[in-house]
Amino acid sequence: MDIKLEKIDDYRWLIPKSGRMRVPGLIFSNVELIKAVREDQSLIQVANVATLPGVIGHSLAMPDIHWGYGFPIGGVAAFDLDEGVVSPGGVGYDINCGCRLVTPRLPADEIRPLMRDIVSALFKDIPTGVGSTGPIRLSKSDEADVAASGAAWAVKKGFGTAEDLERTEDHGVMDGADPSVVSERAIQRGKDQLGTLGSGNHFLEVQVVDQIYDSETANAYGLFEGQTTILIHSGSRGFGHQICDDFLKNMAREVLKESLNLPDRQLACARIKSDLGQRYMSAMACAANYAWANRQILMHWAKESLQRVLSVSPRELGMKLLYDVCHNIAKKEQHTVDGTPVTLCVHRKGATRALPPGHMLLPEIYRNVGQPVLIPGDMGTHSYVLAGAEGAMTQSFGSSCHGAGRVLSRSKAIKMARGRAIHRELEDKGIFVLSRGKKTLKEEMPEAYKDVSQVIEVVHEAGLALKVARLRPVGVIKG
Amino acid sequence: MNSSKPDFTFLDHTADLGILVKGTDLKDLFEVAARSMMYIMVKENPIQTTDTVRISVAGQDLADLMVRWLSEILYMLEGEHVVVRNVRIAKIVPSHLNAILGTVPFDPAMHEILCEIKAVTYHQIEVVKNNEHWEAKIIFDL
Numbered sequence: 001m002d003i004k005l006e007k008i009d010d011y012r013w014l015i016p017k018s019g020r021m022r023v024p025g026l027i028f029s030n031v032e033l034i035k036a037v038r039e040d041q042s043l044i045q046v047a048n049v050a051t052l053p054g055v056i057g058h059s060l061a062m063p064d065i066h067w068g069y070g071f072p073i074g075g076v077a078a079f080d081l082d083e084g085v086v087s088p089g090g091v092g093y094d095i096n097c098g099c100r101l102v103t104p105r106l107p108a109d110e111i112r113p114l115m116r117d118i119v120s121a122l123f124k125d126i127p128t129g130v131g132s133t134g135p136i137r138l139s140k141s142d143e144a145d146v147a148a149s150g151a152a153w154a155v156k157k158g159f160g161t162a163e164d165l166e167r168t169e170d171h172g173v174m175d176g177a178d179p180s181v182v183s184e185r186a187i188q189r190g191k192d193q194l195g196t197l198g199s200g201n202h203f204l205e206v207q208v209v210d211q212i213y214d215s216e217t218a219n220a221y222g223l224f225e226g227q228t229t230i231l232i233h234s235g236s237r238g239f240g241h242q243i244c245d246d247f248l249k250n251m252a253r254e255v256l257k258e259s260l261n262l263p264d265r266q267l268a269c270a271r272i273k274s275d276l277g278q279r280y281m282s283a284m285a286c287a288a289n290y291a292w293a294n295r296q297i298l299m300h301w302a303k304e305s306l307q308r309v310l311s312v313s314p315r316e317l318g319m320k321l322l323y324d325v326c327h328n329i330a331k332k333e334q335h336t337v338d339g340t341p342v343t344l345c346v347h348r349k350g351a352t353r354a355l356p357p358g359h360m361l362l363p364e365i366y367r368n369v370g371q372p373v374l375i376p377g378d379m380g381t382h383s384y385v386l387a388g389a390e391g392a393m394t395q396s397f398g399s400s401c402h403g404a405g406r407v408l409s410r411s412k413a414i415k416m417a418r419g420r421a422i423h424r425e426l427e428d429k430g431i432f433v434l435s436r437g438k439k440t441l442k443e444e445m446p447e448a449y450k451d452v453s454q455v456i457e458v459v460h461e462a463g464l465a466l467k468v469a470r471l472r473p474v475g476v477i478k479g
Numbered sequence: 480m481n482s483s484k485p486d487f488t489f490l491d492h493t494a495d496l497g498i499l500v501k502g503t504d505l506k507d508l509f510e511v512a513a514r515s516m517m518y519i520m521v522k523e524n525p526i527q528t529t530d531t532v533r534i535s536v537a538g539q540d541l542a543d544l545m546v547r548w549l550s551e552i553l554y555m556l557e558g559e560h561v562v563v564r565n566v567r568i569a570k571i572v573p574s575h576l577n578a579i580l581g582t583v584p585f586d587p588a589m590h591e592i593l594c595e596i597k598a599v600t601y602h603q604i605e606v607v608k609n610n611e612h613w614e615a616k617i618i619f620d621l
Binding site for chain 1: 489491492495496539542543546547550554557558559592593594595597598600601602603604618620621
């Protein structure tokens, strides 16, 4: 299938409506980034999403777009609640995969000599790696509580404070969660994985703020140059994977019944208002809540590790949550379409919400400057903090990018890394890395990803979110 | 069963992992697909006794059956912590299969997880007859 791509301006490309597309596709990119996008199948995926019933506006893609399954990674699509569909493939298997940025009160130059000890302690204390299980064993009723109340469950159990909930997207709990619709299999997979980082691209990173772009907003976020930050990237683990899997299979049946004739089976979906659609939304909310509780616990353990290694009290450490955002989710949100306010179901698959200043869903502390948008780079380069901007509301249903975006397949990355000691190369750059899996470092090496600074440039110039600060990694733990 | 590499090739996918599997007939194809997935996920000590488990899987067509079949085996590892070692398809029609699995409880001392597969996807799934052979294209989410 040949996809027609028209350049609108330096940061926007259009896929005109053709064939069975109900709306056009719109890709935020630049001349450099769009080259790789043309080479894989992600443009076809943008066009495929545009064929789904009830899709509104454009089938969108962020500058970190790459080939996913069903929806592209970096894809955003909004659906009408009456006519539209919800698609588990439009959320992804790792429901509420997301990022959490934490700011201990530690000048980076003071802890630099201790980095090896810090990373080793974090690696020891935080369960990582494939199929990792943690010290928490959830009873069935506890797991239902986690699924219903999210990060608040963790806070109630002593992992953090109520203030953390204020600084979490949706207060760390998604409405409408109903644990009774979650399968036994999902419950089985989730019972011993709460408080675990996982594998693949998930990580915990110690960083230094090395550049401030907008001092007023940085100030509001509590960020300053030379400060230490900790970025946690994880999701809902096997609990979420199983929920996605269960509903995809049920919806694949539904699609045949409805004769939707989808271009890719992975786009399996159900009408939002149907019983199956509603049950998926309730189960997805359970997984979203599990992920928020997970990141809350991971943060708490990171805090305890630092206190121990640095021999400081919680007060001296002064570790605060800056914000927690999810980037794999479908949410009912208020937007304005053709001047009329409407409630839509916005799918973000590898895309971050980016609310502008003044938005009513923002916590009081960030109301004047906009929502913190946390964008991890690859482990060898920078991560970024941006602030949601008005352009996101007018162009992308309040969404921004979610990361650098892969450019090499895992097998190509491993091939390219053959004979190289990636951890040494990173150490030479001043980044101390510990990883559980032998292949992970190779699969996740910096060259496997797009240049995150270009992705950020596009988001900034297109006005979706504005640059606030740049974070340089100094210590990484991975699965 | 993981000591020798089953007959599959990797497909290049930016984010995930795809395989192309070949079989002489449908039974062989589904057996090789399961072995390939386990080969990718777990490295194990070959000297082990096994338990026997019989499973039935239903699907709408061969492609759906393939996704559901591999998902069952994946769940055994992820949910029940059981490693599937031997696979024999006793009966297969496009809507159904019966299989006899040789399994062993997952033991970190005996098994090394090489790769975590989150799920078997429907993305570009294909199960087709190509001349005298059967072929399947399967993409896993990592």
